Amino acid sequence: VKVAGLTLKKVPECNVSWSNENIKLFKSSDISIAVAIDGGLITPIVRNVENKGIHKISSEIKELVDKAKNGTLVPNEYNGGTFSISNLGMYGVKNFTAIINPPQSAILAIGSGQKMPTVKNDKIVISNVMNVTLSCDHRAIDGAVGAKFLQVFKKIIENPMLMSL
Numbered sequence: 102v103k104v105a106g107l108t109l110k111k112v113p114e115c116n117v118s119w120s121n122e123n124i125k126l127f128k129s130s131d132i133s134i135a136v137a138i139d140g141g142l143i144t145p146i147v148r149n150v151e152n153k154g155i156h157k158i159s160s161e162i163k164e165l166v167d168k169a170k171n172g173t174l175v176p177n178e179y180n181g182g183t184f185s186i187s188n189l190g191m192y193g194v195k196n197f198t199a200i201i202n203p204p205q206s207a208i209l210a211i212g213s214g215q216k217m218p219t220v221k222n223d224k225i226v227i228s229n230v231m232n233v234t235l236s237c238d239h240r241a242i243d244g245a246v247g248a249k250f251l252q253v254f255k256k257i258i259e260n261p262m263l264m265s266l
Contacts, residue, residue: 106130106150119241133182196232206241
């Protein structure tokens, strides 16, 4: 979630929503988190992610998930996000395509980490590899812009020290 917020700050063209009249660009990253509940799915929001530390984001997510599962979320906790994340990796799903949460224009699907052989410095090593898939509404986010988002996301997630810069 933190990496997505930082990526949206670097690629603000992905922090948008589409309407028939125009494309709305958001200044803050208000990230909706897909939470499975009885009878469906709800997407509580962690607001201003780019300005929060990992521990704060983690505690807010835990609180929002608990409220979602207990049915105690209030509308301002699930209305108005600017970007969504769906994580099926915790269920062992390697990769999937998530469906965009309108009026948002993008959702990031997070798959599980898998130990895989990779090449580093001309040597084969075991690395944790995670698949992510970005679904974009092409009326608002061009494919090349979506690719730029994924490129920046990958750079930050593979270099966690970049989160502190």
